[in-house]
Structure formats: structure tokens, C-alpha cells
Amino acid sequence: MNTPTGQVDPRVVGVEVVTRAAVPIVGFRATASLCALRARSSAALRTMSVLLERAGVWPAGPATVILRPNNRPDSFEIMAGYSLPGHALGVDLATDRLPGGLAVQAVHPGSWDTLLGTYDQVGEWLAARHVTEVPLMWEEYLVGPQATEDVHAWRTRVVVPLPGTWPARGNPAGQDGTPVSPGRSTTA
Template identity: 30%
Template sequence: MLSTPEIVQTSAEQAAIIRLTIPRSEMMKQFGPAVGELMTTLAAQGVKPVGAVFAHHLKMSADSFDFELGVKTAAPVKASGRVHPGELPAAKVARAIYSGPYEGLPSAWDEFNSWMKANGHPQANDLWELYSVGPQSSPDPANWRTELNRPLVG
């Protein structure tokens, strides 16, 4: 289920990120271990995560994802291994909340993209998902919440 979309202005927010360029088929295999690596590095540096993990997709093709897996932080992170300082950008975005299991995200994005087109909101090439409620919070996928954000052009 998708909430009623809204247009909001975001502020730049510092984050710790790991850049991944992987085949789409590898997402479920790579995502969890990368989150663990990110959190372990933050803990070792004494940096507190702020909020949930996000995936900022920079390029997408039919067979691969190029994205930054990250989490906003209360203080800057120092580069260590694959973990680097980064940010979620300031942008005018269309935003909606998807409720349900991750397998439903492609359909939610289709519905969201259709809404943006129907309402005259030209889209930038990137997008991000913030996994506000997921397996770490609830064992029931019906309770999961993913914030969909699509920067707008113009």
C-alpha cells in the first residue's frame, strides 16, 4: 500500500555510506552484510547512527544497481575500509510511504512514478529509499515501512 504522495524540500544530511555496484540478483545477498559492516564501523568510531538505513540509487539498469547504502549520522565518520563519509542531498522530492514486504517495492515505485507523471512532476535520475520499519523492527512484513524519495527537476 502506498500513502498519498507529497512534495517536500529536504536538507543535506551527513551520513556514513558504502558505495555498491552490483547485479540486481545480488541485492539480497549483499545488502545485509553491508549494513553490518556499516554499523560495526560506526560503533568502532563511536559515531551514532540517526534513523534508519537508506539506499540512494545513483544509476539503475535492467540488470544492475549503483547505489550508496548508508545511514545518517550524529557526527562525521572517518573513511575506513568500504565505509566513507557521504550525505543525503538537499533536494525538492516527491515522497510517499510504502507499507509491506520488500518484494512489493517495484510495484510501489511503478505506482509512485505514475503519480508523478500524471501530476506533472519531472523526475531526476536518482532516488532513495529509507527503510524506516523493516525486519530489524518487526518480523511481520505487513508492518514494514519504506519511505520512497524521488528528486524532482525544476
């Protein structure tokens, strides 16, 4: 099912606010245009998977791609890797950290070809709450081609950390008007 950008995909699990722990990520860095983003991150994750398999190391979380918009239009700094506490792969890898704290997230069902629809939903949620600056975001590949060839079974979580000043007055996190506490989420 191909959902054009700008239309809500009814299969997307609702946008929700959650409290997340900080997570270290180990992997490869690159710069990629929007058009090359999926190919660059997929190649890096395949290489990481080979390194992990050879070393007999299991990641502590899903494959993750961190995206940071850079100064060029439609271009991103990316970091593709895994959470590997105390990694010892014997290879020089880049490190980064997913920030802890409040974040907004949505789970995208299906092919990565339709992932922009989920980004549109998250973007609409952020815009409705006057969150205008997004210095980074990330994708967590919960179920993908490594697990199944059935693209309808794929699940990708899109995560955007919220600024430390959120919620602003008049834009409460919880439906009851209270900020979200650890372990609590709210669906919009």
C-alpha cells in the first residue's frame, strides 16, 4: 500500500509522547541526501550486522539510524548502528548517544517506501504543539528484512526528542494536562 506524503496512513500506530532512557549507539557516520538516505543507512547496517556476526556479539537494541539535518537542503548527517554496551568489535567505529527524556514517537507499519507518511504525522503533531526545531531524529528498525521478507510485517519506530522546555504553557503532554512521567505515554 503506497500512501502519498501528506496523507495519513491509518495503519500507523498513533503518535505518542514517551520518556526514553539515553542509549549509546556504535556504528558508521555518513552524509546523505534525502534520495540516498535509505541506501546509505541500509549499507552501513548490513556492514554492522556482518561485524556483529563475526564477533559473536548481540546488540542491546534494534538497528538504529540517527538523522541530523545539516546546512545543505535535503541533506543529513547520519549515524547507522546498534546499541552495544562495552563493544569490542576490534574495528574503529563512530559513537553517538540517543538522548534521554521526553520524545514523540510513532510506529510505521510496512515498507520503508511509505515511511514519509509517518514522518508527516509526527511533523503535524509537532507543528500543532509549536515545536519548530528538530535538531535530530532517529529510526529504530523493530522488524525488517533481516527478520522477514514480508514487507507488510516490517515495523519502524520514528522518534523525535522534545526540547527540554516542552510542554509549553497551553500545550500539555498528557491528555489530562499533566506532563508525561516516566513509563507513561499519551497518544495524540
